[in-house]
Amino acid sequence: MSITRQIIFLAKKDCINELKALLKTTIEGSKKEEGCLMYEVFQTKNNPVEFIVIDSWENEEALNAHYESEHYLHFINNFQQYNAHIEPFELEVL
Template sequence: MTLHVIARLRAESGREDRLRTALEAMIEPSLAESGCLSYQPFADPNDAATMVVIEQWTGPDALDAHFATPHFRHVSAVLELVLAEPMVIDRLVAG
């Protein structure tokens, strides 16, 4: 079962670049994880403060393992400093 994840993030005013940098730094280590099929951040062209990360994982266990990695723990600490509101994560599977 492939698990699709959509994470929506909104930066505080003036912290948009820091959010983008933090999410882009997650690409390589996330893709190196055995359960990661894809990981791609996207910027909203109409709202510089909003970014969306679209990910695919081999299943919920792979995503849970991702949340326990040092790079995810690091980005979580950065996000606490730059987000205007809590991140929203949707987990989807083909129905």
């Protein structure tokens, strides 16, 4: 069963460009991972501090492998200094 998530990040007002750059470092590597069905990062036009990551994985094993990837670990170890809030959601296709 596939796993699809939406994760909302709110950047600190003085760290928008830093969080944006850090999020961009996750895109290419994630899309190349085995089991990645979709990986997109968005910045909302009306609220530039808000970033949305929508990713989908073939199964839990693929998602767990993502959590151990170099680009994910780099992100997770560095984002908190730029981030004011994070809100993850697991999505279900209707």
